Amino acid sequence: MIEARSLTKRYGRKTAVDDVTFTVHPGKVTGFLGPNGAGKSTTMRMVVGLDLPTAGTVTVNGKRYAEHRAPLREVGTLLDAKAVHTGRTAYNHLLAQAATHGIGKARVQEVIGLTGLDSVAGKRVGGFSLGMGQRLGIAAALLGDPQTLILDEPVNGLDPEGVKWVRNLVRYLASEGRTVFLSSHLMSEMALTADHIIVVGRGRVIADAPVSDIIGRAEGGVVRVRTPQPDALERLLRAEGAQVASTEQGLLEVVGRTAAQVGDTAAAAGLALHELTPVASSLEDAYMQLTAEEVEYHSASPVGHLAGAGNPTVTTTGADAPSTESALR
Amino acid sequence: MTTTTVDSPAVTSRPRTTGSGPTFGRVLTAEWIKFRSLRSTVWTSSITVLVMVGLAFLMASLSTAVDDPSAQGIPASAAPMIVFGYYFGQLALAVLGVLVITGEYSTGMIRSTLTAVPKRLPALWAKALVAAVVGAVVATVAIALSALVTLPYLDGLGMTFDLSDGETLRVLGGGVLYLATITVFSLAVGAILRHTAAALATVLGLLLVVETVFQSIPHAFFQNVSPFLPGTAGSKLMMDDAGLEMAASMTSGPQLTPWQGYGVMLAWVVVLLATAAVLLRRRAA
Numbered sequence: 001m002i003e004a005r006s007l008t009k010r011y012g013r014k015t016a017v018d019d020v021t022f023t024v025h026p027g028k029v030t031g032f033l034g035p036n037g038a039g040k041s042t043t044m045r046m047v048v049g050l051d052l053p054t055a056g057t058v059t060v061n062g063k064r065y066a067e068h069r070a071p072l073r074e075v076g077t078l079l080d081a082k083a084v085h086t087g088r089t090a091y092n093h094l095l096a097q098a099a100t101h102g103i104g105k106a107r108v109q110e111v112i113g114l115t116g117l118d119s120v121a122g123k124r125v126g127g128f129s130l131g132m133g134q135r136l137g138i139a140a141a142l143l144g145d146p147q148t149l150i151l152d153e154p155v156n157g158l159d160p161e162g163v164k165w166v167r168n169l170v171r172y173l174a175s176e177g178r179t180v181f182l183s184s185h186l187m188s189e190m191a192l193t194a195d196h197i198i199v200v201g202r203g204r205v206i207a208d209a210p211v212s213d214i215i216g217r218a219e220g221g222v223v224r225v226r227t228p229q230p231d232a233l234e235r236l237l238r239a240e241g242a243q244v245a246s247t248e249q250g251l252l253e254v255v256g257r258t259a260a261q262v263g264d265t266a267a268a269a270g271l272a273l274h275e276l277t278p279v280a281s282s283l284e285d286a287y288m289q290l291t292a293e294e295v296e297y298h299s300a301s302p303v304g305h306l307a308g309a310g311n312p313t314v315t316t317t318g319a320d321a322p323s324t325e326s327a328l329r
Numbered sequence: 330m331t332t333t334t335v336d337s338p339a340v341t342s343r344p345r346t347t348g349s350g351p352t353f354g355r356v357l358t359a360e361w362i363k364f365r366s367l368r369s370t371v372w373t374s375s376i377t378v379l380v381m382v383g384l385a386f387l388m389a390s391l392s393t394a395v396d397d398p399s400a401q402g403i404p405a406s407a408a409p410m411i412v413f414g415y416y417f418g419q420l421a422l423a424v425l426g427v428l429v430i431t432g433e434y435s436t437g438m439i440r441s442t443l444t445a446v447p448k449r450l451p452a453l454w455a456k457a458l459v460a461a462v463v464g465a466v467v468a469t470v471a472i473a474l475s476a477l478v479t480l481p482y483l484d485g486l487g488m489t490f491d492l493s494d495g496e497t498l499r500v501l502g503g504g505v506l507y508l509a510t511i512t513v514f515s516l517a518v519g520a521i522l523r524h525t526a527a528a529l530a531t532v533l534g535l536l537l538v539v540e541t542v543f544q545s546i547p548h549a550f551f552q553n554v555s556p557f558l559p560g561t562a563g564s565k566l567m568m569d570d571a572g573l574e575m576a577a578s579m580t581s582g583p584q585l586t587p588w589q590g591y592g593v594m595l596a597w598v599v600v601l602l603a604t605a606a607v608l609l610r611r612r613a614a
Contacts, residue, residue: 045613048444048447049443049447050440050443050444050613050614051613051614052611052613065447066447066448068350068447069349069350070349070350070351071350071351071444071445071447072350072444072445073350077444079440079444080437080440082436082437083437083438083439083440083441083444084436084437084438084441085363085367085432085433085436085438086436087367087368087369087432087436088363088366088367088438089366092362092363092366093441095362095366096359096360096362096363096366097359097441097445099355099358099359099362100350100351100355100356100358100359100445100446101349101350101351101355101445102349102352102355140441
């Protein structure tokens with residue numbers, strides 16, 4: 001269990017993490033989702049004491065990380081793939097890390113086998129690909145057989161096989177009752193891997209809910225309507241406050257109304273419908289929605305770029321959408 | 330590489346144990362593993378030995394061809410001749426001391442180190458101890474080999490070599506102490522600056538440039554400060570009595586005895602290590 005209370009980190013005038021409070025529970029994979037620069041890594045670094053909080057506290061299983069008698073047996077950490085001396089072999093890196101906790105060579109060999117590093121364990125880390133570096137980081141995190149795992153962008157640089165392996169691994173670890181806290185900026189990956197998601201944007205928690213809730217409750221589900229009288233229907237729907245976009249002649253994509261509401265509106269006006277399809281909103285849509293506010297006021301931020309690229313048919317929803325933050329809490 | 334692992338994510342289940350954590354002995358073992366598993370440390374150690382033995386050999390073999398050795402600044406007794414190469418040998422050990430810590434900052438390894446030892450200071454003390462012991466062992470090997478290659482020439486120079494002689498022991502043992510201390514000194518500077526180039530420039534600039542400049546400027550301020558600079562102070566331990574007299578005649582500043590000089594050098598190391606410790610506790614890694 002990881003508990004952050006009013007965790008804040010400022011670098012000079014820049015606030016990287018802003019009064020963040022959350023709890024990561026055991027037995028689940030908890031995703032930590034946000035665009036680059038949202039404060040994910042800084043938060044994780046504060047959990048293990050590499051960065052000192054400006055204000056607030058964060059504990060792992062009730063204690064500050066540094067107060068644990070055997071930190072590596074308590075918490076396994078992959079902070080980034082570059083926390084290894086490039087001139088040392090993978091085996092010696094793990095051996096040295098293990099030695100600090102009296103963990104034997106047998107366990108070192110075990111985690112090497114587990115992460116599929118057998119063939120490169122004797123090679124210097126400087127020549128490793130990003131994917132091999134990630135595997136080495138995961139091997140180091142598993143050394144102490146810890147109850148809690150903190151993995152910062154573990155699938156970064158992995159091939160599809162590796163991504164699937166990490167997904168299976170973390171799900172298995174969570175099923176054993178361990179606490180797994182995993183960051184990513186890939187929403188699609190989180191949808192498949194995580195049980196619970198904490199979304200952060202610009203240093204603040206935007207949402208903290210089960211994956212299904214985030215997808216289910218999010219605004220922005222699109223209803224696709226095909227009609228011979230698109231102009232009339234569009235006018236009516238807009239009058240009701242819906243947002244309507246048209247990608248081809250006779251096809252409307254409606255945001256802000258359910259399929260039933262769209263159907264009723266059309267029936268009341270005597271308009272024919274040839275198709276009426278609710279398009280399930282993906283986690284990606286939900287994520288765009290959640291961060292839309294950031295987009296609205298900071299159009300130069302990376303989220304703005306993503307929102308534009310990922311959601312071409314939906315007009316900007318930020319200003320009209322009710323506060324999803326409160327809805328999701 | 331990946332196929333064998335994709336379908337079998339099983340982590341060996343073992344009884345949960347809070348186990349025991351990073352005792353100082355374990356941290357020391359880890360630092361030793363780290364030290365011996367890098368090529369740079371092997372290289373710098375070997376270079377120290379080569380340089381010191383080579384210079385002692387050159388000094389001894391070439392001195393036999395000189396008519397008036399003392400006028401050429403050539404040591405008048407065996408022990409100072411044997412440790413003669415310390416001045417250049419210390420440069421390689423300084424590089425070694427600096428790299429022990431800055432190598433971790435430049436590669437990011439420090440994050441792994443401090444995650445395993447979150448109380449942080451044991452890792453610094455362990456590194457300092459490894460650096461001191463390695464510096465002492467390398468110096469001992471270098472000085473012993475230097476003695477071996479010098480011995481055949483001593484008769485021709487009219488010198489005797491007697492390990493039971495107090496002064497000889499102080500000079501040779503002083504060489505070991507001085508070089509071990511310089512290694513830790515460099516590590517402390519590296520721990521404060523956390524940057525290889527900056528730390529190397531500082532240590533080598535101090536030992537090679539600053540100390541020499543202070544020594545040679547005939548102004549009261551420089552002459553008064555010079556004896557208290559770490560290299561100048563510590564190297565008194567490697568001078569025989571004749572050397573000390575000659576050094577005294579060349580300066581108007583305060584005169585330290587060999588052990589006072591070494592004490593000053595140790596004080597530098599203590600202050601720098603303490604500074605490094607305070608900074609290590611405070612700074613983000």
